[in-house]
Amino acid sequence: MREDDSNWFSRWEEELPSLEELMPLSQTLITPDLALAFDITNPTNTTNTNNHNSSLHQNQPLPPPPPPPAAVSPTPTNPLASPQPNSGDFATDSGELGSGAGGDEPARTLKRPRLVWTPQVHKRFVDAVAHLGIKNAVPKTIMQLMNVDGLTRENVASHLQKYRLYLKRMQGLSSGGGGAGNGTVGGGGGLTGGTDAATDHLFASSPVPAHFLHPGRSNSDHFLPFVPVAALQHHHHQQQMVAAAAAVAHPQLQGQYHRPMGHFGSPTNGQFEHPFLARQTQQPVHRMGAPVHNAVPGYVEDLESANGNEGRKVLTLFPTGDD
């Protein structure tokens, strides 16, 4: 009954890496960048009337779709960061737009593109909440702990509520034993499907930290799986956080050049490496008014292999210290 929670990753390993889940992700990211780099975006017409963003189907050489009609620079974070030349950083938000179609000033008043919660980001989310415990699992803290660039408190809050609902749903179905496994009990109240794989795609991808269930059960509030805080060494003058992912529906691109980031054709395993970026240089954070905030020294984030191969890489990222 309870032995399941011991090896939950054994389970999610099967469903998690379903390549198809993250495949479209990489494509979305590379498309605009490559397009711009190749300069084949057909900038002929000032007003781009065509913009068909297909989800997948990578059959043809893929004629790069023209850049979005408008870019966005809502990023409170410094778009010009890039402290290290090698940091393959792709933020949810990009710099400003260069090709001014209307000549207007999109400096402000621009809506931020829809945030896409990719499994990787969600993994960070769950991990952050897991390490924080229900007590401190508040949007603000979570957001800070996640250290994902372009992620705002609103995003976390919205996702958090959904996640809570997901947890509550699971409680009702996993009462007694079934463990973290998906109950075959579908429907429940005639709601959308059941707890099956078809339900919460994203949530199912991430392991559910046992503690989130039944607050009255067990007295261990914040159960830390493992906190190798000692990993805070100055490895090198450069942090390589190629882990978290923040993808945007419409990846904006600035008129400036983008680094070709080398090549992501077929690395060691044959699967693309996601050029995701973790918040690199955020503001030094204003201040934490809450004294009770236990300063999380740091935590490691294990990155599951995006592809289905057995080689699972473990990426250790640590707070830059500013957050």
Add this chain to the structure above:
DNA sequence: CCCAAAATAT
């Protein structure tokens, strides 16, 4: 047209 996810409002 329906459903899910995210954003926004309360």
Add this chain to the structure above:
DNA sequence: CATATTTTGG
């Protein structure tokens, strides 16, 4: 900050 509602994307 939490919840409810509206909007948007699939």
